[in-house]
Amino acid sequence: MPLVGRPAPDFKMKSTKNLETLQETVSLSDYRGKWLVLFFYPADFTFVCPTEIRAMNERIQEFRDLDAEVLGVSVDNVYSHRAWIQTPEDKGGLGPLSFPLAADITKEVSRAYDVLIEEEGVALRGLFIIDPEGILRYQVVHELNVGRSVDETLRVLEALQTGSMCPANWTPGQPTL
16 A cells, blocks of 8 residues: 555556557656656546546646656556547547556556555546655545546645645645744
8 A cells, every 4th residue: 555655656557658559658767856646547438537637638737847747547458548539529538638648457556556446447536646756745545426636736746845844725835834
């Protein structure tokens, strides 16, 4: 079970980094030296998931301005990910993405991050922020029906990057403790 303050569980998965070949993998070490926002979602071609993925994509430059990368993960295979990305939004697809989706078809990564619902074979909505040294700094897990807030993810990322104590409802630009 991942614990905040400990090394994040390692991973290596096929991804959509190269949408043509689908042969490019992603691993935790690929993100060494940057912050990583790693989020799990239940399944491709669903209802809440595309709202979250599109919301992350719309704000990708804000993450990159904070020296952070974003990686989405589900138990679907890379072919399903590609089909979802290539399907227009008005037909239930995602449209183009500026960050990769990774395929956890073995479910090992979902298990390692303790988000797998074994009985259903899908991941809960887990979101993890990993620092440039590979240490897990934040984790939040939702049930399947509740989407996550990109605003809150960015706020927490910036709070972590201050290296200071941030009071409740702190927002970037406010003094820390």
